[in-house]
Amino acid sequence: MKAKLSGFLFGLFFCAISTSAQPIIEYHYQVVERFPHDAMLFTQGLEFHDGILYESAGQWGQSQVLTRTLDKTQPTQQYSLDQRYFAEGITLLNQKLYQLTWQSQQGFIYDPESLKLEGKFIISGEGWGLTNNGKELIMSNGSAVIQFIDPDTFRVLRNITVRMxxxxxxxxxxxxxxxxLIYANIWHSEWLIMINPDNGQVVGKVLLKELLPKKQRTAKTDVLNGIAYDNDKKRLLVTGKYWPAVFHITLSAKP
Incomplete structure (x- = not known):
């Protein structure tokens, strides 16, 4: 599995970059609303569209993609992957739902309403996070590099390196x-960062520390992971692996 980086090292890193030449806006967060989440799901990808929450959950033999409403954890549609696949990020583009796998160099395409598998595609290297800008798929692979990919040919069009x-x-x-902007989780940290898609520069950051209160954590509770944006209501939704809740949060710049 992926190796864990300590919060201490991340703290040192973010302190170090605070004096960089390019200003980075730091934000406070506030919880507006809390929605239920299935604490048995190892969340890898999150998407929200037209009142439907799409979720990709990982782990060998447990990987799946599902849809549901925000107020209920019971899936409205669900598709389980073959046990040889470890599911990762998802995104909805041009009436197709795309899903990555971690190490299999394999992606899947679904009908977003039925979750019927409609196609497959090949990815180079590992698949981690996935989003889109309305034209291109945008993929992370666990490094500092983000790839922009043609959704028809799956050719890599360009790369950016995320930098502070x-x-x-x-x-x-x-x-x-x-x-x-591209919002991103940094794996095994509580930071959410905002990235300029043209040059990879980080332009904002927020520490989502104690978003899930300690008293609501169990031995199984894992890291912050999962970002969805409700374009209609301008809601930012975040969760984590094996978390019991999805949070609607708002951000305000620190003075």
Whole structure:
């Protein structure tokens, strides 16, 4: 499995970049609303569209993609992957739902209403997070590099390297396109960062510390992972692996 990086090292890194030449806006977060989440799901990807929450859940032999409403954990549709696949990020583009797998170099395409499997595609290297800008698929692979991919040919069109000043930011994981920026989880940290899609520079960051209160965590509770954006209501939704809740949060810049 992926190796864990300590919160201490992340703290040092983010302190180091705070003096970089390019200003990075730091935000506070506030919880607006809390929705139920199936704490048995190892969340890998999250998407919200037309009142439906799409979720990709990982782990060998347990990987799946499902749809549901925000107020209920019971799936309305569900598709289980073959046990040889470890599911990762998802995104909805041009009436198709795309899903990555971690190490199999395999992606899947579903009908978003029925979750019927309609096609497959090949990815180069590992698949981690997935989003889109309305034209291209945007994929992370666990490094500092984000790829922009043609959704028809699956050819890599260009790459950006995520940086804070001159320092590359590794372990870019779950992705979400939000009002012209790429929001990203950094794996095994509580940071959510905002990335300029043109040059890879980080332009904002928020520490989602204690978003899930300690008293609601169990021995199984894993890391923050899962970002979805409700374009209609302008809601930012976040969760984590084996978390019991999805949170609607708002961000405000620190003075």
């Amino acid at each position: 000043g001159d320092l590359a930011v590794e372990k870019i994981n779950e992705l979400e396109w939000v009002d012209g």
